[in-house]
Each structure stands twice: as C-alpha cells, then as structure tokens.
Amino acid sequence: MAASARNVAACVRPLLLRAAARGYRATQAVRHGDDHGDRESAADVPFTIVDRAGKAHAVTAKAGDNLMYFAHKLQAENPAIVIEGACEASLACSTCHVILSSQHFDVLDEPSEQEDDMLDMAPCLSATSRLSCQIVLKPELAGMTVSLPKFTRNFYVDGHVPEPH
Numbered sequence: 533m534a535a536s537a538r539n540v541a542a543c544v545r546p547l548l549l550r551a552a553a554r555g556y557r558a559t560q561a562v563r564h565g566d567d568h569g570d571r572e573s574a575a576d577v578p579f580t581i582v583d584r585a586g587k588a589h590a591v592t593a594k595a596g597d598n599l600m601y602f603a604h605k606l607q608a609e610n611p612a613i614v615i616e617g618a619c620e621a622s623l624a625c626s627t628c629h630v631i632l633s634s635q636h637f638d639v640l641d642e643p644s645e646q647e648d649d650m651l652d653m654a655p656c657l658s659a660t661s662r663l664s665c666q667i668v669l670k671p672e673l674a675g676m677t678v679s680l681p682k683f684t685r686n687f688y689v690d691g692h693v694p695e696p697h
C-alpha cells in the first residue's frame with residue numbers, strides 16, 4: 533500500500549469506527565457520486581457534449597445519472613470532455629459550469645439560490661447556464677446539447693488536468 537493510501541486509511545478508520553458506534557451507516561467510497569444502484573434497466577438519455585474547442589461528441593447516459601459524474605467517466609476515454617468539479621458537487625465552486633440547449637434548459641427544475649450564487653461567479657455565463665453537478669439526467673433531456681464554456685475559474689494551478697472519479 534502506498535504511503536498516501538495508508539495515510540488516508542489511517543484518517544478514515546477512526547471516523548468509520550465512531551460512525552459505527554453511533555449506529556450510522558457508511559457506504560464504500562466507490563459507491564459515492566452517482567453510482568447508487570444498477571442503472572442497466574434505466575432509460576437511455578442520448579445527447580451531445582460540445583467540448584471547449586467546439587467539437588461535438590455524441591454520448592448516451594442513463595436516466596438518473598448525474599451529468600458531472602457521467603462526464604468524469606467519459607473523460608477517461610475522451611480527454612476533450614473535461615468538467616472539473618473542484619468542490620465535488622457541494623455548490624462551492626463554478627468549475628462544473630455547462631451551457632444547455634435552451635429547449636432542454638426549461639425541462640430542468642429551477643436552480644437553487646446557492647447554485648445561482650455560484651453561477652454568478654462563472655466566466656462565460658449564458659442565459660442557459662447550469663452547474664452540471666446539480667443536473668440529474670432524465671428521458672426528457674434526450675437530444676440536448678451540453679456545451680462546455682471556453683474556460684472556468686479553476687481552483688487548481690494552471691495546467692492541472694483533473695482525474696476522473
């Protein structure tokens with residue numbers, strides 16, 4: 533086991549023991565994010581992601597997938613699809629900013645006040661901007677276009693390329 537993995541394990545173990553003592557349940561780290569359950573039977577949601585260079589990529593997600601975490605999985609095979617997500621969907625950044633096709637933007641529920649506040653700080657803001665970490669895909673979003681803004685305000689140092697989750 534690498535030193536950093538040992539450090540993480542050493543930090544997490546007491547927390548898990550304390551949680552168990554209180555009767556809390558913890559999920560395995562691999563189950564965090566959008567992978568809560570089997571989605572094989574969920575409806576397909578085909579749509580297009582336009583990368584920062586303007587190239588369109590046809591993709592198909594499942595209903596119930598979180599848009600940002602779905603994009604993170606795609607990034608492993610297609611490095612042009614980069615949505616950072618610096619705060620891990622906790623509404624404390626705008627690095628997961630995307631721009632939706634207008635007819636599909638209206639399908640979504642209104643953004644929360646917290647999401648609106650974060651969007652106000654997003655560069656390249658448009659009338660159909662949303663934070664991708666707050667979007668759960670549904671069949672009505674089939675055919676939408678998700679455009680990545682030319683840049684985001686990045687918490688990392690320039691040149692950092694985030695690892696997919």
Ligand code: FES
Pocket residue numbers: 616617618619620621622623624625626627628650663664665666
């Ligand atoms: S990842 Fe930070 S708000 Fe979406």
